[in-house]
Amino acid sequence: KETESEYVRREIEKYMVSEICPVCAGARLKKEALSVTINRLNISQMTEFSIKDALEWIKNLKKPVFSDREATIASSIVKEIIARLQFLVDVGLDYLTLNRASMTLAGGEAQRIRLASQIGSGLSGVLYVLDEPSIGLHQRDNHRLIETLKRLRDLGNTVVVVEHDAETMENADFIIDFGPGAGEHGGKVMAQGSPAQIKKNPESLTGKYLSGKKTVNASQKFIKAPNNLGVLKVLGAAEHNLKNIDVEFPLGQFIAVTGVSGSGKSTLINDILYKALSSKFFHSRERAGKHQGLEGVEKIDKVVLVDQSPIGRTPRSNPATYTGAFTFIRELFANSPESKIKGYGPGRFSFNVKGGRCEVCEGEGQIKIEMQFLPDVYVTCEACGGKRYNREALDIHFKDKNIAEILDMTVEEALKFFENIPQIKNKLVILNEVGLGYIRLGQPAPTVSGGEAQRIKLATELSKRPTGHTLYILDEPTTGLHFADIEKLLTILRRLVNYGNTVIIIEHNLDVIKNTDWIIDLGPEGGDGGGKIVAEGTPKQLAGNKNSITGHYLSKVLVQ
Structure with missing residues (x-):
């Protein structure tokens, strides 16, 4: 008998493990369908390409792959495929594979895919509303997204973006700044106008950060010299695009894992480190990503993933x-x-x-x-x-x-x-x-936002009696946060580190990265071009490293 209760299904699924089908080896199609090939590749093999590689492969489908007759038939299809893939490249998604499951996409990635489909439609006279499209984007890819939004505008559309990213604000034609505080302390229009006008407006807190009058820094009283409590090592990380790398995390420090979108950050931290530690401490059934082992686990007593998932699914939780x-x-x-x-x-x-x-x-x-x-x-x-x-x-x-x-x-x-x-x-x-x-x-x-939920979880952790040997993992904690809120978040994370805990964050926000003790930069590219350690060190050391794309952008922020 099959249950109709979603709750019961979720509970039972905890004791189930997904395995690759032995018949089709994960291809999901019959032998007959897989026997059809173009340039010696079947449809399953072709969809394993990243969008960037797929675009290259499609562009090279000429003689002798196709006869004149086949080339004529395929020309309109090929043209359409190239156009659609190019739109995905333009919004910074060239590292995604074509067969990537939609449920594994980050919120920002899913939103940018929908954005790419809208550009392809070529409509004009449409009002587009985007909620933080820059989520999960490295600074290098950010300008691509901004250019895409400008292209939508130039087609004769209106683009309204809810955003905290400084570069997006600088490129906007018009800004409406709400405040002065949050919740019932907000709800008023504090300033409106061009970026230049917002910067000059004394009422606008956002304007003060954009003009450089205020900068994002953790409260000075919580900044201490980093603790030296040994290292935690991940050996032979080889899941997805990771290239069999050994990674050292200095314990008792505030660590940022950086790199361009798709370089392997979430795979390393969420799929390997967190799942491996969870199975050691909590006997979790989730299988960790491919790696050879961990060293230094005895130096920590538990691992806590502080994400932006809801604090409860029903109105009963608060x-x-x-x-x-x-x-x-x-x-x-x-x-x-x-x-x-x-x-x-x-x-x-x-x-x-x-x-x-x-x-x-x-x-x-x-x-x-x-x-x-x-x-x-x-x-x-x-x-x-x-x-x-x-x-x-x-x-x-x-x-x-x-x-x-x-x-x-x-x-x-x-x-x-x-x-x-x-x-x-x-x-x-x-x-x-x-x-x-x-x-x-x-x-x-359900009415608490992702950023609020994450801070409620952090506050709950801070209110517990500290053991001083906990590893906290946060994946892009600045999502949905204003500059002033980021300062508060940095102060909380610093307090956790001062108790002797270790905080690892996956982050693109340079204001946060510059406030960390140690940076591990993955890359150099996304997808197959990533998965290596490009650079590691303090923010100053990384800013001086010519091989690091993150270091290049970080050097501009450290100068300010």
Whole structure:
């Protein structure tokens, strides 16, 4: 019997391993289909090419590969294929293979593929809206993307881009800057005009960073000399495009792994290092990428991947539950005189179990209405008015506030409210320090952005008792972050390093890279042209290395 529950499927899949089909060897087609070849390659072999190599291969399909008759028939098809592949090259995706599974694409890559298809359509009079298209792009490829956006504009279209990248802003015709803060402290237009006008506007925080009046640096009080705690080595890394490399990570330091898009950074860190350590520490069933071994594992006690995935899939998860602050809040209510008289325990103040929750919406605060052929619609529960609790639970107060009113507080408000209760205050102080003072304690997890989710996870890690031997891995943590937010993030990461932990980040943002202790630069190109260590050292050493493309761009930032 096959289950229809998505949850059950996910749980069962944890105990399953994907293996290559022994009949077709991963080609996915029958022998008959694979017997058709062009220039001695079948369709499966051809789709293993990177976009760059495929473009070269298609351009060389002339005599004697095709007869005159075949060349005439193929000419219009070849022309169309070349045009489409060229668009993908123009948006910086030349390193992707044609058979790459869409679910393995980063958000920025998927968005740029859609962008390439729009350029190919040649439409005009269209309004295009792009949300951070520069995600995952190296500085070298960034100008290609900007030129592509300009080409869309020149066709007679309007291009609106939500972006934090300085180079994209500099090339814009018009900027609208929102602020002054985040959440309920924002929502106002602080400045609008050309990049030059924004730089001169004293109201614009973005303008101050663009003009160089402010620069991104970690708080000086947290910057210390790097710890020397030995090294962690990955030996013989050879997954995907990695060329059997040995990589050393100095422990107790803030390390950046850099390189052009597709050079093998995520393969090395996520597919090999993280999965290999997870199987050692947590007996994870995920198979690590191809490598010969690890050395120095005994010098760390655990590995933590802090990504931008949601802190929960349902509205039941929120910042208060994720950080553990809600446990103490519920205990506080259960210990009030009113609760003791009525015999209420902490469970009475949970919206996940029967007792105190509203039974009409089962503690969701919303009721889901299924719309047959349309997406589901959520409406506020009429019984509790979205408060999630029944009247009995809402009648219990702490300092004149009930549990629903506390969940509706921002972190800043709750910090003042609970200033005399250390267990709760300690959790909230760190949330406030990482720049999340504006989010509400009961804000449903699906409405929390990727950057916010990542900072909530980091705050939760900082609030734990430090062991000083943890390896933290972050993949492009600056996605969705403004210059001012990047400073806050850098300060948190520095604090983790100062406890003796090791932080490894995969990053393209030069403001972050210049603030690290050690850089490992992969390349020199993406796809098959990458997978080697081009350079490693401190930011200054890398900036002086002529072989490193990242070093070339980093030298410009270090001069500022």
